[in-house]
Amino acid sequence: MTKARQERFRARRIKANARERSRMHGLNDALDTLRRVMPCYSKTQKLSKIETLRLARNYIWALSEVLESGQSPESHGFVEMLCKGLSQPTSNLVAGCLQLGPSPMILNKLEDKCGGPGMGSMVAGHPLSYPSPGLPSPPYGSLEASHLLQMKGFKGPVYDNPSPNECSSSTPPYDGPLTPPLSISGNFALKQEPSPHESERNYTPHHAHYLSSHHYPTSTTGSLPGGPQAHPLLQASRYELPLDVAFDSFGKNSFSNNSSSFTEW
């Protein structure tokens, strides 16, 4: 290989690396967009990639159940669907969010206690302030777990610790119900914010993930005996409920609880 050819090859490799980086950034941006429409979006406690995908899967499943079988979103089943296959920390996060999301009073208290703008300030504008022009009234035009719970006056269980989600180290903080409504047409009325990545693009190769690596509360290993304690909403039956649901397709019958088996990712 001549020197000129080596240089060409090297230049090509560098270009390919840059493209690959860009491609992965695009993928991460998409993942971040997905995080924002999840029921427990938090800027400070990002779900890991795998947990984001799992929660998204469960969210679709749970909302489908609400629509198709009329299952109440305030039921244990709804939370269990959301948490199916998630790690214990993520399950706790979701359960905590579903409980705290509906209560502006609690959110405001948390804002006072935790300081800084956050969930409390978001409550007034959410979910009703999300414009849904041309869409029917909720839940048809705006369907998100915490919204549904709010509409139905959901009240969570009583905790030993009355504020399981407040600035504790055991449960990640909840940034507020930032989740925009999901329209039935499949479009998200997404309030576009600049992706975190956009402002982190001028990093040297090894900087990017340092910025966010310590924000991930979850692990992919799932909850095991001896792990963090399950959220009270989940303690009763999380590991005993044999929910057999297939996600290989989104056909109507794919979400039934008795026809096929739940496929773990």
Place this chain on the structure above:
DNA sequence: TAGGCCATCTGGTCCT
């Protein structure tokens, strides 16, 4: 210290 998670680099494969 081990394990989880991440970004990046790299070579292979497929497609245009």
Place this chain on the structure above:
DNA sequence: AGGACCAGATGGCCTA
């Protein structure tokens, strides 16, 4: 030839 996509390898940070 060049771009997109993929998966394996590598190394760094964080947490338990």
